[in-house]
Amino acid sequence: MKRFYTGLKLGLQGIIGKEMRSRSRGWRSVAMLTGYLLALALGVAGFLNMRSNLGDAIPPMLGVQLFTILAVGFVTLLALVTPALTSGSISGERERKTLDLLMLTQASPLGVILGKWVGSVFYILYLLAASLPAFAVVYLFGGVSPKYVGMVMLVAAVTALTYSALGLLLSALFKRTGVSSLITYLVVFVLVFGLPFVGMMRMSSEQYNYGVPGRLPAFANASPLPAVASVVPTGTNQYYGGGNFLMEMINRVLGSMSPATPMSVTSSMMRVQVIRQINQQTGQPEFDQVLAPWVVYFVISGVATLVSILWAALAVSPVKPLQAWRVRRRNRRRPAAATT
Amino acid sequence: MIHTRGLKKRYGKTQALAGLNLNVEKGAIFGFIGQNGAGKSTTMRILATLMLPDEGEAEVAGIDVIKHPEAVRRVVGYMPDFFGVYDDLTVGEYLQFYATLSGIKGDKATRLCDDLLELVDLSRKREDFVEGLSRGMQQRLCLARTLIHDPQVLLLDEPASGLDPVARSEMRDLLKELTRMGKTILISSHILTEMAELCTHVGMITGGQIVREGTVAEVLWASENPAWRMRLLTDPEGAASVLAALGSVGDISVGENYVQFRCDSGAEGAADALAAVVGAGYKVSRLAEVESSLEETFVKLAREEVKA
Numbered sequence: 244m245k246r247f248y249t250g251l252k253l254g255l256q257g258i259i260g261k262e263m264r265s266r267s268r269g270w271r272s273v274a275m276l277t278g279y280l281l282a283l284a285l286g287v288a289g290f291l292n293m294r295s296n297l298g299d300a301i302p303p304m305l306g307v308q309l310f311t312i313l314a315v316g317f318v319t320l321l322a323l324v325t326p327a328l329t330s331g332s333i334s335g336e337r338e339r340k341t342l343d344l345l346m347l348t349q350a351s352p353l354g355v356i357l358g359k360w361v362g363s364v365f366y367i368l369y370l371l372a373a374s375l376p377a378f379a380v381v382y383l384f385g386g387v388s389p390k391y392v393g394m395v396m397l398v399a400a401v402t403a404l405t406y407s408a409l410g411l412l413l414s415a416l417f418k419r420t421g422v423s424s425l426i427t428y429l430v431v432f433v434l435v436f437g438l439p440f441v442g443m444m445r446m447s448s449e450q451y452n453y454g455v456p457g458r459l460p461a462f463a464n465a466s467p468l469p470a471v472a473s474v475v476p477t478g479t480n481q482y483y484g485g486g487n488f489l490m491e492m493i494n495r496v497l498g499s500m501s502p503a504t505p506m507s508v509t510s511s512m513m514r515v516q517v518i519r520q521i522n523q524q525t526g527q528p529e530f531d532q533v534l535a536p537w538v539v540y541f542v543i544s545g546v547a548t549l550v551s552i553l554w555a556a557l558a559v560s561p562v563k564p565l566q567a568w569r570v571r572r573r574n575r576r577r578p579a580a581a582t583t
Numbered sequence: 584m585i586h587t588r589g590l591k592k593r594y595g596k597t598q599a600l601a602g603l604n605l606n607v608e609k610g611a612i613f614g615f616i617g618q619n620g621a622g623k624s625t626t627m628r629i630l631a632t633l634m635l636p637d638e639g640e641a642e643v644a645g646i647d648v649i650k651h652p653e654a655v656r657r658v659v660g661y662m663p664d665f666f667g668v669y670d671d672l673t674v675g676e677y678l679q680f681y682a683t684l685s686g687i688k689g690d691k692a693t694r695l696c697d698d699l700l701e702l703v704d705l706s707r708k709r710e711d712f713v714e715g716l717s718r719g720m721q722q723r724l725c726l727a728r729t730l731i732h733d734p735q736v737l738l739l740d741e742p743a744s745g746l747d748p749v750a751r752s753e754m755r756d757l758l759k760e761l762t763r764m765g766k767t768i769l770i771s772s773h774i775l776t777e778m779a780e781l782c783t784h785v786g787m788i789t790g791g792q793i794v795r796e797g798t799v800a801e802v803l804w805a806s807e808n809p810a811w812r813m814r815l816l817t818d819p820e821g822a823a824s825v826l827a828a829l830g831s832v833g834d835i836s837v838g839e840n841y842v843q844f845r846c847d848s849g850a851e852g853a854a855d856a857l858a859a860v861v862g863a864g865y866k867v868s869r870l871a872e873v874e875s876s877l878e879e880t881f882v883k884l885a886r887e888e889v890k891a
Contacts, residue, residue: 561633570635
C-alpha cells in the first residue's frame with residue numbers, strides 16, 4: 244500500500260510540474276487560448292449582431308437566450324479542445340522515446356497517467372477561468388441567476404475532465420499521435436453530436452408513432468449537450484426555432500428534457516404517465532425519468548473517466564500482471580534441469 | 584550481480600532469445616557482443632523490467648525481475664540505444680525532473696544534479712535547453728539521468744553509437760570512472776576494439792544464446808583454430824606452395840616475408856607445417872600464433888553461425 248501511494252505521489256509531483264512548465268513555454272498554449280477565446284467572443288458577437296438585425300427592441304429574454312447559446316457553445320468548444328491537450332500525451336512520449344525512461348522511475352504507471360491528466364486539467368481550469376468574462380456579457384441583459392453559470396461551469400468541468408481522460412486513454416492505446424488524435428476526435432464527434440442526433444431521431448419516431456413527444460433515450464445522455472441543456476434557465480424555447488438545426492435541437496431538448504421546464508405539476512405527471520406507457524410499449528427502462536440529464540451525464544462521465552485512467556495506466560505499464568503470472572506459471576512447469 | 588537462466592523471447596515468428604544464460608559478476612564491465620537482432624537489446628530490456636520474457640528467469644542484484652520489477656528498478660540504471668529528451672526543458676530541469684520521479688527532492692536533488700553534471704562534464708550547460716546539446720552531450724546527459732538514483736547496476740545499450748572519436752573516448756573514461764565507483768556495467772556496442780579495451784568480461788551472443796563468455800583473454804584463447812604466421816628469410820611463395828601440398832593446412836596468404844595459414848589440428852599441425860617447410864629447404868626465422876582480436880573472433884563466430 245505504501246509503495247502504491249509512493250508511486251502515485253512521485254508520478255503526480257514530477258509529471259504535473261513538468262507538464263505545467265512545458266505548457267507555459269512555446270507558442271502552442273498561447274495559440275490554443277487565443278483561438279478558444281476568439282471562438283467564444285465571435286459566438287457572442289455573432290449572436291448579438293443577429294439579434295440587432297431583427298429590430299431595435301431588446302427582447303426581455305435576450306440575456307437568457309444569449310446565456311443558453313453561450314453555454315452550449317462553450318461546453319461544445321471545451322469538448323472539442325480538451326482531447327487535443329491529451330491525445331498526444333502518451334503517444335508523444337512513445338514517439339519521443341521517453342516513455343520507457345518514465346516507466347523506469349519510482350513513479351508508478353498510474354502516477355504517471357494521473358500526473359499527465361491533472362496537468363492537462365490545470366490547463367483546462369485556466370481555459371475555464373479565461374472564459375468567464377464571456378459570460379459576464381450575459382449580465383448586461385440580466386435574467387440569469389449565478390447558480391446557472393455555476394451549473395454550466397460544472398458541466399463544462401466534467402466534460403473537460405472526461406474528454407481529457409478519454410484522449411489520454413486513446414493516446415496510451417495507439418502508438419502514433421496522428422492516429423490517436425484522429426480516433427479521439429471521431430469518438431468525440433460521435434459522443435457529442437452523434438448520440439443526441441440518434442436520440443432525436445428516436446424521439447421524432449416516437450412522436451410520430453404515439454402522438455406525444457418522447458424522451459431522449461438514456462444513451463444520449465453520454466453527450467454533454469443534453470446535460471448542458473438541462474442546466475440552463477428554460478422556458479425560453481418559445482423564442483427559438485426556424486431552420487437552424489442546433490437551435491432546433493436545443494429547443495427540442497429544452498422542451499422535452501429539462502427538469503426545470505416550466506410545466507405545471509399536473510402536466511409533468513401526465514407526461515410521466517405517457518412516457519411510462521411509451522416505455523412499456525417500447526420496452527425501455529424507466530430509471531432515467533427521475534434523474535435529470537446532467538445527473539446521468541455526471542455518473543456516466545465519472546465512470547468513463549475512472550475506467551479511462553485505469554485502462555491507460557494498465558496500457559503503459561511495461562509489466563502487465565497477467566503476463567507476469569503467465570511467465571511464472573510457465574517457469575514452474577519447466578523441467579527442473581532447464582532452470583539449473 | 585546479473586543472472587539469467589533459460590531466457591526466451593519471441594516476436595511473432597522471430598525467436599529473439601532462445602534460452603539465454605548469462606552471469607555477470609559484481610563490479611564487472613561486461614561487454615555484450617552480437618550482431619543486430621542477436622538479442623542484446625531484448626535481454627537488456629528484460630533486465631531493465633521494460634519487457635517480460637516468454638519463459639525463463641532473470642535476477643539483478645538477487646531480485647527477480649518478473650516478481651519484483653519495482654525493486655529491480657531501484658537498483659538498475661538503463662540507457663537505451665535510442666532515447667529521447669524533452670526539448671522544452673533545460674539540462675538542469677531535465678535532471679531535476681527525473682530526480683523528483685525517483686523520490687529525491689529539495690537541496691539533496693539540487694546537489695545531486697550538480698554532482699552528476701560535474702561528473703559528465705555538463706556543468707556549464709546547466710541552463711541550456713536540451714535540444715541545443717550535441718549528440719555526445721545528450722548521451723552524457725542521458726548517462727547522468729541513468730545515475731540519478733545511484734543504481735548498483737548499469738545497463739547501457741550502445742552508449743557510444745553515433746559519437747565522434749573524442750566523444751567516444753570521453754564516454755569510455757566516464758565508464759571507467761563508474762566502475763571505480765563500484766558499479767556493475769552491462770554494455771553493448773559494435774565498436775569491439777573499444778570493448779576489448781574497456782571490458783573485464785565479454786559475452787558473445789548469436790541466435791539468442793550466449794555462445795562464448797568469460798574474460799576477454801579467455802574468450803580470445805577459446806577461439807579455435809588460430810592463424811599462424813611463419814616468417815621466412817627468402818621466397819615465401821615457395822613455402823606457401825609446400826604448405827598448400829599439406830592436407831591439414833588451409834586459409835593460406837602470402838605477405839612480403841611471411842606466410843599466414845591455419846591448421847585443422849592446432850599447434851600440432853603448425854609444428855608439422857614448420858617441419859615440412861624446413862625440410863623443403865626454406866629458412867624460417869619465426870613461427871608464431873597470430874593474436875586474434877575480439878573483432879576477428881566475433882566475425883569468425885558470426886560466419887560460423889551463418890554457415891550453420
